[in-house]
């Protein structure tokens with residue numbers, strides 16, 4: 001396969017996790033490692049438990065604080081906003097099947113792409 005074609009495939013499935021221009025088994029390993037880290041982030045920051053960390057979690061916490069619920073604090077809000085502002089978490093690059101969520105399904109999707117390539 002020529003280099004251009006490899007890169008085209010990589011772009012098409014967003015599966016080139018380690019950015020070496022090819023989509024292969026090393027990307028599956030890289031994706032799994034990213035997801036393990038991301039899972040820890042989700043446990044801490046996915047307050048509304050929809051599998052994503054985004055502005056809806058900020059709204060969720062603000063509403064809880066306004067309602068006087070005591071299971072979240074301003075500290076939770078600050079940590080969440082700081083997390084969202086960090087540029088190094090790229091759910092899009094992990095979201096192989098484009099459903100907006102990065103999880104084990106995306107690993108399966110990536111493996112299928114590689115097997116069918």
Ligand SMILES: [Ca+2]
Pocket residue numbers: 015016017018019020021022023024026027
């Ligand atoms: Ca790669």
Ligand SMILES: [Ca+2]
Pocket residue numbers: 045046047048049050051052053054056057
């Ligand atoms: Ca969420």
Ligand SMILES: [Ca+2]
Pocket residue numbers: 094095096097098099100101102103105106
């Ligand atoms: Ca996904």
